[in-house]
Amino acid sequence: MSRLLTCPVPENINPLSPNGFMFSIARIPELTYFCQEVNLPDVSLQAIEQGSPFARIPLPGDTLDFGDLTVQFLVDSQMANYKALFNWIRGLGFPENNRQYTEQITNSYSLNENAAAFSDATLTALNNKNLPAGTILFKDCVITNLSTLTFTSTSSDVQYLVGNATFKYTYFKFEEN
Numbered sequence: 001m002s003r004l005l006t007c008p009v010p011e012n013i014n015p016l017s018p019n020g021f022m023f024s025i026a027r028i029p030e031l032t033y034f035c036q037e038v039n040l041p042d043v044s045l046q047a048i049e050q051g052s053p054f055a056r057i058p059l060p061g062d063t064l065d066f067g068d069l070t071v072q073f074l075v076d077s078q079m080a081n082y083k084a085l086f087n088w089i090r091g092l093g094f095p096e097n098n099r100q101y102t103e104q105i106t107n108s109y110s111l112n113e114n115a116a117a118f119s120d121a122t123l124t125a126l127n128n129k130n131l132p133a134g135t136i137l138f139k140d141c142v143i144t145n146l147s148t149l150t151f152t153s154t155s156s157d158v159q160y161l162v163g164n165a166t167f168k169y170t171y172f173k174f175e176e177n
Contacts, residue, residue: 020126027119030081034074038123041067068166075161085165089143118142135175141167
């Protein structure tokens with residue numbers, strides 16, 4: 001006698017395309033149009049080990065670790081997107097004087113000094129019809145790294161400058177569409 005194997009068929013069998021997305025950071029609107037690549041970071045849950053006379057028993061931990069959010073973007077001809085990111089990171093580190101930090105807080109839309117250092121970001125994945133398939137909210141992003149830009153006169157082809165920015169954030173979550 002043969003048994004019929006059954007497998008539930010998902011409602012949606014269309015795979016998600018990696019080149020349909022929109023990314024925006026609330027405090028850096030200059031970045032949205034020029035964003036070329038963004039990663040959905042990894043998430044890990046640290047295991048706790050319970051000892052026993054025979055083996056260590058892994059138990060789920062209670063703290064999530066979120067990987068870094070990395071964004072790759074074309075630098076616009078006025079460098080507005082790069083300068084906006086630079087001013088954000090420079091304001092947080094205030095390398096010249098304390099006024100740089102004060103100016104960053106003053107130019108922020110937030111009334112809270114701590115909140116002025118952060119900004120929410122949104123990654124929207126698009127389906128094959130360029131409609132939102134899913135939205136991911138990154139809460140309280142703060143820039144931690146801005147890559148170098150290499151200017152060169154030895155290339156015969158125009159290769160536009162590409163920048164990378166890395167962010168830490170509190171958490172990310174999937175929003176309902």
